[in-house]
Amino acid sequence: MPKIPKYCIDTSSYITAWCHHYSPAIFESLWKKVGEALNQGIIISPREVLDELERGSDELLKWAKLHKAAFIELEEKPQKILSEIMKSHPKIIDLSIPEIQADPYVIALAKHTDTIIVTEEKSAVDSKKKLKIPDVAKNYKVNCVPFSKLIEMEGWKF
Template sequence: MNYLMDANTYIQAKNVYYNMDFCPAFWDWLEKQFQAGQVMSIDNVYLELTDSTDTLSQWAKAHQAHFISVADTATQATFTDIANYVVSLKGKSPVDIANFLSKADPWLIAKAVTTGATVVTHEKVVDAASKKVKVPNICQQFNVSYINTFQLLTQLQAQFVLGN
């Protein structure tokens, strides 16, 4: 695996750029990239995506294999390191820390650390003075590469071509 997708990449794709009704090619492309071992996510993201009844939830349920486990010892230990680091951050909002740690984000980063994968997220780095905890900032601290969906599509040379 080379890329691990954050929940927000699926959500924004469905809601904005690659709505399943007008761009099914994106979702077919994701399946092909999963089959090639290039793009996947983690079971915690699966849980976030399937906590509804919308089309994305249905898609995720039909593609559960795309979401790999974080139950391995190395990922668990790395999650602990990430959680300890995030809790130690000065000036961060306790609510934002708790929110970050309760979601898939730290698990996604932990899995990326243990597998050498790049995280795909739409979050942006925030200034150190920010009270928020963001995926790219934590990725930087743990030497994890991160990109957005558009960079992913470019790196993997995706093409969505209209037929006749």
């Protein structure tokens, strides 16, 4: 039986962890644990995160597709939260980018499921261009942590 989700992971954390900090060639056991957590429903992400990963078309995408069930479509209630986010924080997306951007979906899903957002984005309150996940999530009382903190919070040892 799946557990209640605890974390909602943003695209930035998957990419940064996989490509820059925790290469699966070296940290194979870490990615096995992340995969297990995805399969158990402890870690979730909105479908739009998988869409963003598809733009890379690499080994990370192949791995993510093995856990496709953890990338979920937003239902009615989180869709309402998403609409509210877009209305009150339109700078959460960069209008110069034509593709769907996952950030508001991550926040909406995390708020709806009462989970912690895992993101590598840092606060940029004064940004003229685009708001960052931590800045908007704060307004919805959703906590954000980096991927390394997820490992620590789960007590994973290697």
